[in-house]
Amino acid sequence: MQKIIAQIAQEIRVRPNQVETAVALLDGGATVPFIARYRKEATDGLDDIQLRELEARLSYLRELRDRKLAVVKSIEEQGKMTPALLAAIDATATKQELEDLYLPFKPKRRTKGMIAREAGLEPLAERLFANPALVPADEAQAFVLAEKTEAGDDFTTVQAVLDGVRDLLSERWAEDPVLVQDLREWLWKEGLLQSTLMTGKDETNPDVAKFRDYFAYDEPIGRVPSHRALAVFRGRALDMLDAKLVLPEPPVAVPAAAVAGAAKTRAAPVVTLAEGRLALKLGWSHQGRAGDDLIRKCVAWTWKVKLSLSTERDLFARLREDAETVAIKVFADNLRDLLLAAPAGPRVVMGLDPGIRTGVKVAVVDATGKLVETSTVFPHEPRKDWDGSLHTLGALCMRHGVNLIAIGNGTASRETDKLAADLIKLMAKAGTGSASAAGGDAPAIDKVVVSEAGASVYSASEFASQEMPDVDVSLRGAASIARRLQDPLAELVKIDPKSIGVGQYQHDVNQSALAKSLETVVEDCVNAVGVDLNTASVPLLSRVSGLSGTVAKAVVRWREAHGAFKSRQDLLQVTGLGAKTFEQSAGFLRIRGGSNPLDMTGVHPETYPVVEQIIAKTGKPVAELMGRADMLKTLAPALFANAQFGVITVKDILTELEKPGRDPRPDFKVARFNDGVEDIKDLKEGMVLEGTVSNVAAFGAFIDLGVHQDGLVHVSQLAHKFVNDAREVVKTGDIVKVQVVEVDVARKRIALTMKIGAAPARAAGDRSGDNRYQGPARGERQVGSRRDEGGSAPSAMASAFAKLKR
Template structure:
């Protein structure tokens, strides 16, 4: 364990005692949000990002140690564990390198090399390799068998014996951990990732054409961006593409490859026209072509996929975090419109608390075209429930429904001048509508109308509504269906947990799904909290949590600080101050000679209190400073203020766009290669990473995040393929030291190919289409 703690500390660049304390807390059942928020003293201020990384590495390294013990035990039982091998195994830093070392000793089916050894050919193999001046044919004669073996093995001729020599040597070399690792690293650095159209596939077929960028594709393996790697792997899985690992330079026919040269160099052998050199060259070639080429390709493709999946999962997690922490509209009555054509526009009105108060279905579009009747019905609903916001789903007929909302606002302009309309993502709304929780929440409401209610609530509080939906259904991922689903789920659940706990949860209004994401609260305890609330009424103080069935002292410790009670018995219960530190606050109140209600929000008064005076052995200066920060802004919401993007009038369809137009839009998704922007024309536009800023951008999230409102200029519109290319480089580029020479595709570099046909680059076309296909 000490070794693991030391390694994690080195990787995170923190002190070993910080890691030890964090691990003890995690092993003791503490959650990451709780440790990050309320145990800063103990961990030396490790934040949630450090703790999540620590948690993941701890799991990996523990699994590695467990496997290491199993490997050592297995080799020891075989009587083959030398001190040198033990040292190498104990020093192996990864699971891959550990398995490389174990490979020669791993129980396996009888191989040709093993059969040859059992036939007594190993001394011949050793002799010929040690002294290539020996004549292989002459030496092999003594090893020729008079008859076949009992298992059918045939070494009755000299060629068969020499084939056995080849099998012994090639198998031995292919299990040489140092050789395998050096080849693997060399090909990762210099090998090529190649793909082409699979034989027999029609390149004009719509499903095949999506992969057009990869019909004749190659890129250095270690530098392939995540989205391109996953695109090729998907094409291969669909049997549209053939993919392979290619050597940096293909060998001439009949000549040894570079890989074979690398093997020979590692073995310390070279062809010197000695009698056995041709045989050894054949063994070297066999080692690469038969034993190592396919296994190395498999290992490196697995590494490429794993690295690509990590990036894709991080992109999804980052986008999800931005979406969950998007600005809430707050307690305002909202009308949700779920657009539809023949089935009508579903309407749901929720009050300021999110309670569903009215529903309707209107038919402004084909085939009824009841525009006036729809406007009349919506007007009545707005007046009846004092609606101040209209949320419009971004699905089919969204733009037409947005026009309906615009006409409604004109009709109500005199009496409701501040009425606003916003197009919101409806990704996952249908999943929520059909869920068990939705049926419990709105039992007597039609499934289609539940979706409209969800759209309305997303505007009020994105976090509270989106936690009801499986994160994978929210639609902000990059190749989310192609990655390891358990790893994706783990990462997304961690993001949801961190977001919920960073904002805090109103104990008296939160739903079961929201409560179950609070630190320490399981789904069953969350249900018990709601049952208690329904039976006893609103919680008056945090201590009442201990009356909830199944909620003990440990759960209370983990959860209480993240649960808020507004208008309760103790003003501190609406803050992020943990109940365990209330005595510290009491000391502050005594020093200030003020009741807590007068102290909260009084920055000038709080600044006169010296944190050092209130620190003790359990709660140090860091914790006291956090308490003062909470008191200064009690119940503060870390999310940004609510703003609305204003779409240009007359721009309602992709056909309305023209090159050079400057528009305002909302960032709907951020991928490794750029950002997608909703312009209100049914189809999101793409700002390629090279068009985000007048500087090199390595990660699109350096510039934009999901939910940001941005200004963009239209570079190119391909209406037939529904693709819009945008730029955020609206002003002049800053002066350059190179005398003003500007690369047209500034930002294209390592992992960022310059567009092949500016400005809508074909290299992004496949990824663009696939991501759009995942939005719903």
């Protein structure tokens, strides 16, 4: 275990004692949010990012350790373990290296190499390879058998014996871990991923045409971006594309005469570069000696029969794993941005779930998120009841004091957005804005188009039926859309993260790894914001540090039976919530208007005695201390530190008291779509529009312009400087201004730029803003003019891949 701790410490660049403490806390049942927030003293300030990496590496290295023990046991049982092999196994850093070492000893069916070894051909093979000057046929005479073996193996001719030598040597070389690892790394750097249209496929077929950028594509495999790799693999899985690993150079044609005359010309008739690489690592070259032709055939056999397919499989697996890692990170980053998007707060919201034939579903929720009324209007085809719809919606606004309208971004979204605009004008013309339910004027109404991804999943869920048992499934979706504006985090946690639709090729990646990553993101976001104990739903509570789904249900049952929690200590009365769970969760739960003002802050109950010392020092009650930054900043943290809670913890307490219950999320803003721009056909080159970032990938950002198809700002068009990753500039939910570069109506693709206006002046010698070239990395070959389109992404947003200009 100490070796694992030392390795993790080196990898994340911290001290071993920090890792050791963190591991002990994790093994003791502590969560990452709890350790990052309330055990900074113990870990000396490890943050949540470091702890997540530590947690992942700890799991991997423990699995590797267990596998090593199993491999050692297997080899020892075979009686083949040596001190050198044991040391090599102990030194392996990856599962792949371990499996390479284990390959020669892994139990397998009887191979041709084994058969040759059983026939006693190993000494002959070693002698011929060690001294290629020997004549193979002459040397093989002594090993020719008079008859077949008892197992039926035939070595009764010289050729059969030499074939056995070939099988024996090629198997030995193919199982040499050093040789195989060198070849694998060489091909990773020099080999090409190549894809072509599968024979017999009609490229005019819309499903096939999605992959047109990969009909004649190749790129160095080690530099293939995640989205292109996943596009190729998807095309192959759908039998649209053929994909293979191609050697750095095509095979070298060697005339038969040159091979026959090799002894005279000293030619080196190696067929491929891969075989040449193998020969080089074996320390052999063709010098026209009597045995060189045999060795050449053994080398060729090793590559063609033993290694070519397995190496391609290994490198494709590595490419897929790397691509999936990037894709999962993209999904996780976008999900984090979406969950931490600005909340509109306690406002009365009308949710509109657009539809044409089935009508627009309407749901009004009050400032607490409670559903107060539903309706369905039919402003579009076939009824076209525009005026009647406005009347119904206007009545709802007047009755409930609606001051914000949330419009789903699905079918008929733009038309419904126009309906909302007419409604706002109508209410303004009435001269009252929106009268509240109690009478009087209310603020003017705003409208916002929001992503409805996952709303249908929520509507049909068991939890939705419990929340709104007497409400039609279609109307539940409208309520969810409305609540997403009030508090995106609280509403989106009710939905499986994979259904939210901000992923890149999310259905093509390892679903277990994706789910685990997204779960940690949701957990981190929920605990970063904090949860109101008296209003939170079961799904939201179950994401709080230490609270399982069962305990979260018990908390809600207690709340329903006994009323609102008055203090955090009341949690200990909940069945199934013990001291350990209380320790892990209490600091992330908020009670507004409770008996102790500290219960609405991020100060953990275990540190309340420290606050009491601060109260004693200042002579001010806690209610007067909270929010008094001028007073709190004058206090020296060291005055209140003790053996249990040091200076780091005290600093956190003072910071929390300065801004009690602070929300880390940004302020709420509304994007304004341009009037008259309702369809992709309305877009013209040069138009400057405002939109919302709906999705971000490494190669660019997708922008919702309110025209049913998201546009793409390529990474090279994000700023007047070099941008390596789009998330350096934008994140999901941002409101940005863009200019239309190109519109392809037929393919529903929109190219945008954020480089509006002249580039800022640059100081002499400063190349940081040099953005003249942002195509492929140096050495990468440009194939086609749209390298980032590859296949159709699974989400609705990613279907709007814009046509890129290189």
